[in-house]
Amino acid sequence: MSTSDATRQPQSNALPGAAPWHFDTMQTHVGAAPAQGHGAHVTPIVASAGFAFDSVDHAASIFSMDHLGSYAYARAGNPTNAVVEQRLAALEGGAGAVLTASGQAATVLALLAIVRSGDHVVASSQIYGGTTGLLNERFAELGISVSYVDEQNDAEAWRRAARPETRAFFAESISNPLCTVLDTRLVADVAHEIGVPLIVDNTLATPYLSRPLEHGADIVVHSTTKFLAGHGAVIGGAIVDGASFDFGREPEKWPALHTPSSPGEAGLWERFSPQGLAYVLRVRAILRDYGPAASPFNAFLLQLGIETLSLRMRQHVANAREVVQFLTSHPAVSVVHYAELPDSPWRAAAASYLEHGAGSVFSFELRGGLEAGKRFIAALRLFSHIANIGDVRSLAIQPASTTHSPLTESERTTVGIPAGLIRLSIGIEDARDLLADLSAALDAAHTDAIARDI
Template sequence: MANDDHGFATEQVHGGFVPDADHGARVPAIHMSSGFLFDDFDQARDRFAGTDDGYTYTRLGNPTNADVERRIALLERGAEAILVSSGQAAATVAFLGLLQAGDHVVSAQSIYEGTRGLLLQNLGRLGIEVDFVADARDLDAWAAAVRPNTKLFFAETIPNPKNDVLDIAGVAATAHRAGVPLVVDNTLATPYLVRPVEHGADIVIHSASKFLSGHGSGLGGVVVDGGTFDWSVSPERWTHLTSPEHALGGRSYVDAHGTRAYVVYARDVISSRIGPTPSPFNAFLLRQGIETLSLRIERHSQNALAIAQWLDQQPEVTSVDHAGLASSPFHDLAERYLPRGAGSVFAFTLAGGEPAARAFIDAVQLFSRMTHLGDVRSLILHPATTTHAGRTPAERAAQGIHDGLIRLSVGIEDVADLLRDLERGFAALRGAEQHAQGDSLTELQSLGHTVPEQHVIAEEI
């Protein structure tokens, strides 16, 4: 089902649905089968030849997984999607569908540490280089980083943990002037908040384990091809798609599949060969999550903004990184690209550094201390000692990941309860400060110093 007159909530429930011709089940079945039967010799031959659209082996395709692929492609306004086993698998498949040894990537600096490691360590060992743009808003910096061997731009719509919104159209236009596609990670925004393809992005990836699922019960990832990039304009740049030598049957992928060349190559040559196949059961769980996506994201975003505004008033907080705040340097981009909300993942920084962060995080009870995002449950983490622990202090400082910075992924609980829980953190900070002041006064008295009367009174209070 695809109808431009339908709203997002209707599409997330009904989009891409293919009725069960055999049994009439309204909810697609979970096809927990490694392989699929052929009716006869000829059908087996035709399926391997690609002239029959049926299934052969779940690593190559599965009806349950295909149902989710259709729905996500529709929601993202893409041409086609590939479901894989995790967000990291999605990034790997997306990149390897474009890159080869000797190529170059231009990436925003503020990206997920796992993707940064993939670019630097894994792809770096294959002879692929990357340059990072420190200020993603500086379009001249993107352009200046381009080399003759540059093959793609990469960025995230809402980076973690600083909520620094991407100028999608600006970066896409810069990429296209360089003759390369823009690959965007839309995990933290989801298509409910923004559809990058509508702003010029060419390929969209997700860690479907996060907001698309929402329940934190399974892993998944997805690659969405916007179907908009013309691979035939510079055939020498994309020889794996434009040269018959790199395809089966004597025809190039562009000749055989046109605008679908990239997604067919990424599915048939990259994903199927590497094998990051999601379990059909996980695909089913993902599908269940997508059906309530808009309802959850709306609540996530409302709660997060209310908490960000409240944190901004606390004296112990030196900064709040949420693009929904008028004080944010990304507020204008949020208004342009994210009118429904700036998402639920953001950070705030405590003046007391790591000791303050430790006291705060250990005091909360409702927020879960864990390394995950996009759960219906609210989550809390200290990036400097966890997700960004592998970076040097100077690198963390350059990205604004200070020792007192705390990351929140705000869930869908009642916001009043979440605020009370965060107040426990501040109460712990104040208690620790009073205790420290008391220790200092006691030490002074033990050394024979005279303590001013007002300090003694304050300590007793």
């Protein structure tokens, strides 16, 4: 198996020889090696399915994993992807990273690296609906069960949900669509007490707003489709490992990391934990076997996006704050779910974990329910009506008439999605234009509601 530079230079936050850099510098430079190849200043797309070996011995050393840092076949690693992997690992403060074809693939691989048939996962119930579907349906088909914690910042709730066969805790740093904020340290402490890693989906926050590994989480996953890429042009995902979880403490719980791939060899943990690479190499092995590799074309576009991440996030958050302020004082709006608001139950967690703001994906409730929501969406001109988030363009959707339409009203109420709920993903446009568009659409929804009620 080949491995990438992301696993070869995992501990560094900077290029070899450079002093550790600040975030804005890392997002533009880490991993790039302009002097290599043809001297291209922008990381090139290496479009090659296979990579030539220097010699028979070289080939053998790659397959036996005695030599890391060379490539054999692009399903398991590619030089373009490796640059982005190294950069994401640095931005998250991790030991190594693996890119995947989608965010969904990242969640699948992060869990299947350590969870097998008969095992159990505890997840916050405030996670992305696609992840809930994955756990409830696909993982159930594999014989993996899941329990949900409704009060995600209640340590006792996580303790109660855990079982002897639990192998991972899973939650989102900022959740979609209700903007709940995870008390990462609290949940990580319970996970470690139980003896399992905490995996955090950091998609909505990005490492610019939150770095869960610094607060006790062990593994981070991303849908890079969203803010990390920013342009909304490509699907992608990533797994970043902090190399903090001790898979050696109860080896019988983690056979995948302790069973040798061939007789007489040591397992991944024994061979690679001193370099902090055991989990990342396990992920790369199942990436090779299941096959959801990120294309180097997509990695290239992702890298272009990451170069401006902090600049975009600052504008996303500044715009979101203006929109939140406008909505909270609008008569057509009954509630705004944004973690920075004084009455938000998530305000304390946001203050502790989200140094630069609570992001730009949140929801609000429109008076007038389903029909008012439909009129509001239909009247928007600048916001796009789209089932995506984290784009530079502002996006809006009414879950009750789209993503959550298969649910009954009472099921929607249980998951906190009333009929009049609108999810916004605020982009980087001029806030004045966003407010004008929202104001006109709220007037359309509200005026019609008043006219109808009379």
